Amino acid sequence: MKTRKLVSLCIAAALGTVLAAPVSATSSFTPDVSNFKAVFDFDTTPASYTEGHKPGTRSDTVGDSKSEKCITAEGIGLTYDLTIDAGVSAKGNALRLDVTELAPEGGSWCPVLLNVKFGPNKLVDVSGATDFIFWVDTTKYKDTNGQHIQKGINLYIQETDVAEDGSLTDKATAWKPKAGSKGGYYLMEDGAGGWKKVENSDSDFWLPVNYQGWIKLPISTFEHTDWSTDDSDGIFNCRQIQIIQLGMGNYSIQSGATLYFDEFGFTGNFAGSADTTTTKPVDTTTTTIDVTTTKPIDGNVTTVDQESDTTVDPAETTDGGPNVSTESTGLTTDATETPATPSVTAATETVEGANGPEGSRGTGFWWIWVLAAVVVIALGGVCFYFLYVRRHPGFLKKLFHKHDGEE
Numbered sequence: 580m581k582t583r584k585l586v587s588l589c590i591a592a593a594l595g596t597v598l599a600a601p602v603s604a605t606s607s608f609t610p611d612v613s614n615f616k617a618v619f620d621f622d623t624t625p626a627s628y629t630e631g632h633k634p635g636t637r638s639d640t641v642g643d644s645k646s647e648k649c650i651t652a653e654g655i656g657l658t659y660d661l662t663i664d665a666g667v668s669a670k671g672n673a674l675r676l677d678v679t680e681l682a683p684e685g686g687s688w689c690p691v692l693l694n695v696k697f698g699p700n701k702l703v704d705v706s707g708a709t710d711f712i713f714w715v716d717t718t719k720y721k722d723t724n725g726q727h728i729q730k731g732i733n734l735y736i737q738e739t740d741v742a743e744d745g746s747l748t749d750k751a752t753a754w755k756p757k758a759g760s761k762g763g764y765y766l767m768e769d770g771a772g773g774w775k776k777v778e779n780s781d782s783d784f785w786l787p788v789n790y791q792g793w794i795k796l797p798i799s800t801f802e803h804t805d806w807s808t809d810d811s812d813g814i815f816n817c818r819q820i821q822i823i824q825l826g827m828g829n830y831s832i833q834s835g836a837t838l839y840f841d842e843f844g845f846t847g848n849f850a851g852s853a854d855t856t857t858t859k860p861v862d863t864t865t866t867t868i869d870v871t872t873t874k875p876i877d878g879n880v881t882t883v884d885q886e887s888d889t890t891v892d893p894a895e896t897t898d899g900g901p902n903v904s905t906e907s908t909g910l911t912t913d914a915t916e917t918p919a920t921p922s923v924t925a926a927t928e929t930v931e932g933a934n935g936p937e938g939s940r941g942t943g944f945w946w947i948w949v950l951a952a953v954v955v956i957a958l959g960g961v962c963f964y965f966l967y968v969r970r971h972p973g974f975l976k977k978l979f980h981k982h983d984g985e986e
């Protein structure tokens with residue numbers, strides 16, 4: 580196993596050398612309202628972020644509620660940190676990922692989940708899109724020897740399933756880039772205003788090294804994830820984007836390395852398209868993670884089983900779905916801790932308010948004294964029976980005989 584990981588890292592390093600690209604000079608893409616729709620921009624879509632914010636932590640309240648965070652991730656604060664950073668970005672804020680010194684030598688699986696299901700601008704309609712696109716900076720992604728290295732990502736995108744009659748269903752379809760051998764590729768900026776085609780590997784989708792710029796993946800090169808079977812019409816509909824998952828492995832040799840992601844979205848021809856914020860979202864609560872049990876409510880959608888502790892080589896992983904669940908790090912996340920606490924506290928406070936010391940001082944508790952008196956009398960009777968009557972069998976006979984005589 581270790582040998583395979585070592586080989587994987589060597590292959591990654593070799594690929595990195597081959598694909599090493601300079602930071603782009605002339606941009607190949609200038610987003611505007613006619614050619615770009617943001618799905619997750621770390622600015623206002625799906626929710627508003629401020630610089631310095633630490634997504635996915637206990638204090639993260641960006642989303643629909645404290646437990647419904649727009650960004651969740653396994654391994655935050657352990658194998659890596661996430662921070663909203665405006666210093667290096669395509670526009671406004673970006674998501675910065677720093678691999679920490681705690682990343683294990685053999686690596687650990689750490690998916691970052693961008694939940695477009697939460698926030699005021701959630702569930703974006705990108706109808707008319709041709710490509711999935713995002714901006715990335717890997718110029719500070721180096722190993723502990725200072726060498727630029729590649730980053731493998733199990734990328735998948737989840738959207739709402741659309742029935743054949745065009746209506747939105749309560750199911751979800753997850754898509755991933757095809758392997759290179761099946762025609763999968765991405766486009767990176769060539770530095771001269773054009774695009775350079777790079778074939779995907781047969782395992783993960785690998786980011787180019789020492790690169791800053793846009794990356795584009797044609798929707799036509801996506802296929803279903805192995806675990807996603809709900810697709811009523813067999814096409815990538817683009818009607819409601821729910822989740823973008825970046826599944827990554829972090830290794831100790833990557834400690835101190837930094838990645839920046841920004842402006843996840845779709846490009847295509849959006850000129851004249853309707854304002855998508857008015858689209859009524861389908862209730863997707865059935866596809867969220869039950870954070871109190873850490874088990875997926877819908878097995879088709881999600882991330883990580885917190886109980887396993889096996890590490891995984893990103894090069895060996897083929898999908899981001901439930902099969903990945905058995906390969907998680909076992910690291911505790913805030914998602915499993917946060918939600919239960921507030922509700923328990925609230926319940927406790929309610930109970931104290933009704934029956935606490937203040938309430939018992941009122942005049943409505945006289946029955947407690949009556950009850951106590953009854954109990955004392957009953958106990959006295961029992962004691963009398965066992966201590967006296969049973970030792971003097973003639974007592975009852977005498978008593979009843981006396982009564983008979985009196986009558």
Ligand SMILES: [Ca+2]
Pocket residue numbers: 620621622668669670671672673841842
């Ligand atoms: Ca941004």
Ligand SMILES: [Ca+2]
Pocket residue numbers: 740741752810811812813814815816
């Ligand atoms: Ca579909």
